[in-house]
Amino acid sequence: MKHPFKRSTKKLILFVLVVFSLQIGCNKKPSSDQNNHLTIDLSAPGSTIFLPLTEIAEDIQMTQLETRNDCLVSHFRGFAGKKHIICFERNNVLHFTSDGTFIGEIMRAGQGPGEFYHIGAWDVDESERFLIIYDSNKDFIYRYDLDKGEFVTPIKNVTPTFADAMQFLNDSMIALLPSVYSNSEHHYLIYSLNGDVSKGPKREVLDNPRLQFTGISADFRKTKSNNIVYRPRTSDTIYQINETEMTPLFVPIIEKKRQSGNVTEGEYTEHIYLSEDYLYLYKNQFKHETNSEANSISITMSHGNFYVINLKTREIFDSRGLSAKYLGVSLPLWRIFPSGGNRFNFSVSAMDFIESIDRGIDGDQISPEDLEFITQLRKSISEEDNPIIFSGTFKENIDLSHLK
Template sequence: MRHSLFFIAILLFAQSCANHPTVISEDVEALSFGEITKDKKMPSADIISEIRYIPLETTDNAMLMDIQDIRIDSGLFFILDSQPGLFVFDSLGVFKNTIGRKGNGPGEYIHIYSFYIDRNNKQVGVMDNYKRKTLKYDYEGNYLGEISYAEAMLFPFTTEMTSDNILLCHYPIPSGYMDSPYEYQLLKENDEQYEIVEDIVNYRIKNPTGLMSGSNKTISYSKERMLFAPHFSTMIYAVKGQKIVPEYQVATSKEVGGDLFFKSNEEKDYFDLSKEMANQNLFTGINKIIETDQYLLLLTEHQYTCIWDKELKKGIRFDGTVNNLNYHELLMASSFHATDNHYVIGYSTPPYFLDKKEDIEKNTDNNLKKLIADLTEDSNPVILIYTLKTNIIDTFLPKQ
C-alpha cells in the first residue's frame, strides 16, 4: 500500500518560529483582492442576476429539521438532514426517496456523519463512523454493499469523491478520542477496504474541541476539480489524480502564525485560538470554498467574502451588508455547494420568508409571491439557486 506523508508544512508553514508576512509561492496563482469598503453601496443586482426558489416537498416520509449538507448530480438534490436522514429531491423539489435507513442491520446505518456522491457510477456513499464502514447505495436508495475503513482512518467530517474515484476525507479538529495529526486523507478502494493514498499533516491544535464549526466548508467540487484549504492557511490545494498540488494562495497584508505562536497557544481550542489570532492581527484562514465555471468564492477569517474571476485573474473582497442581503451568510451556510455551472446553491427555512411576508407581497417577483403564499411554518426548507452576474469584478473595481 502506498502510504506517504504529504507535509503541507513544507509549502504552507515553511516558516520560522516567529510570525511572518505571507510569502507568495512562485508555483501558485496569487489571489489579490480589491477591497470594497463597508460604506460603498453594492446593489445586489450587480452581483446576482437571478434567484430561483425551489420549495422542497413536505411529506410524511420527508420532514426536514436542519439541513447539514447538500450535493447535486443529474438534476437531483441529495440532502443530509439532522433527523438524521439522507433525502433525494428532483430539480422541482419533488421528494423521490431516502438513502438507507437507521438501524444496525445489513444496509442500515447507525449515524450518518458525512456522505459523498460517486458521479461516475451514480452511487452514494454513506460514512458511518460507528460501524467504521461506508455503506453504498444507488440513487434510488437500493443498498449495494459496504467498504471498511482503513485502520488509520478516523472519523471523517466531510467527504468528496473526485472524477478519478479518489476519496478526500476532512477530519474534525482533534478531540480526545479523535486525536490525530491528519487533517485530510486521500483514499482509494482496495477490494473491501480503503487504502490510504496520502496523509495530509497540518494540525497545530491539541486541546479537545469536538467538531469544527459547521460554518467551515473547506472542500469544493466543481467541474471535475476538487479544491481544499487547510486550517489557518493562505493556501488552496487541488486534487489531481492521486496527487495533491498547490493551486492558489490568498494574498494578505496580515502575518501568518509561526511555530512559536502555536506552541504558546496549544492549549486553546479552535475558537479561542481563532480569537487570539484575530487579536494579534494574524490571518485566521479560509473557511469556505465554492467554485463555479467563472468564479472562485471564498469566505476568509469568518468575515470577508471574496470573489475571484478566474479568467480576468482579478477579484474583490468585501465585508458588510449589500442591500439588506448579507452575502457572508450565503458563503457561511454549511449547506452551500457550487454546481459545475454558473450558479451556487443554498437554502432558507420557511420562517425566513414568513417573517418578511409583508415586504415580499409588495415585491414584483411573482415566483416569490407564489412561494410565500404556499409556505407554512411546518414546510420543508426552500432551495435557493443563485445565478451570478458575469461582470461582477468589472462592475466594482473601476469604482475604487
C-alpha cells in the same frame, strides 16, 4: 414548486473556487516571491457594497420541499442538484426530487444494518446517480443508487477514522478527509471502489487538536475540473490536491491572530468556488477561547467580506456580502453552499420567506405581472413548512466593473 427568476433577477450568486496548477498567495498588489507565490493582500477593511447574486450566478430555481410528518426538515443541510435533493437530519437522511416531492427515507439513526451512528462525510457524483456516506462508526463507505432507490456494494476496508469531508474524484476514486481530531497520520486518503487506498502527505502531529483553530472547519471541495481544493483546519494556506500530491495554491495575507491569555481572535478565509478565471472566497472573523483544564473550547464566528478575485488581472472585488431577490422579494441570504462542480444552494426558513413576501407586497416591490403568482405562493406556505431551497450554477463569465 419551481418558478424561474425573472430575467433581471434570474441569476443567483454563489461563490466558486477555481483550482489551477500554479502556486499562488494573496496581496492586493500582486507580487511574486522566490517561491513563485502570487500574493494578494486581504487585510484591508472591506467596502459596504452588497453584491447581487445575479451578477455571478444563473439558472436559479426555487423548490418548496413537500411537508409531511415523515419528511420534516428542521434546517437544510445537504445536496440540491438538478435531479435530486438530499437532506441530512439528525435522525435520518431524506430524499426529495428536485421539485420538492418526497421520495423516501434513505437511512435513519441506529445501530442496525443500513442505519448510521454519525455521518461525518458524504458526496453525490457529478451525474447525480450515487450518494456516498461515511459513518464514523463503520469501516466502510455506503453507496446508494439514487435512481433505483437502493444500496449497492459498499467500499470496504476503509480505515476507521472520524471524517470531515468526502469527495468523488471520478467514477472510481473517492478522496476522504480525516478529521483534525482523528488519529490519522495523513492529510487525506484516496480510495478506489474496491477499497484500495493511496495516502496523501503526512500531517503534523498536534499535542491537543481541540485547542488548535484557524477557521470553522477544513475546506475540502472539488472543482469543476475534478481537482480538489483543500485548506487544513489548522492553516490559512489553500492547497491543490492532485492524487497524492498537495501543492500550495493560495496563501492569504489577512489580519494576524491576536492572543490575550486564553483568548485568540483573528480572521480566516473560506473558499467557495474556483473557475478558470475567478476565485470566490469569504474572509471571516473568529474569537477562540480555550480552557485547558476542562479540555474545552468556545468559538464565536462572524461573517466578514466576500471576495471575487480575477486570477488573470489580479483585480479584486471586495464586498460586505451577497444579496438576492426572487421576483421582487428580497431574500435573507446568509450563506451559500457548494453542491458539487459549479452548483450551489442556500435555504430560507418558511417563516422568513413568508415575512419577506409580506414586506415585498407591503412595500410595492413586486411588479404587477408577478404579484398574482407571489400572492398565491404566499397562501400556499405556512410557517411550519419545510425550508425553501434555492439552487443554481455559477456563471463562467462575469464583469463586475460597473459595480465599482
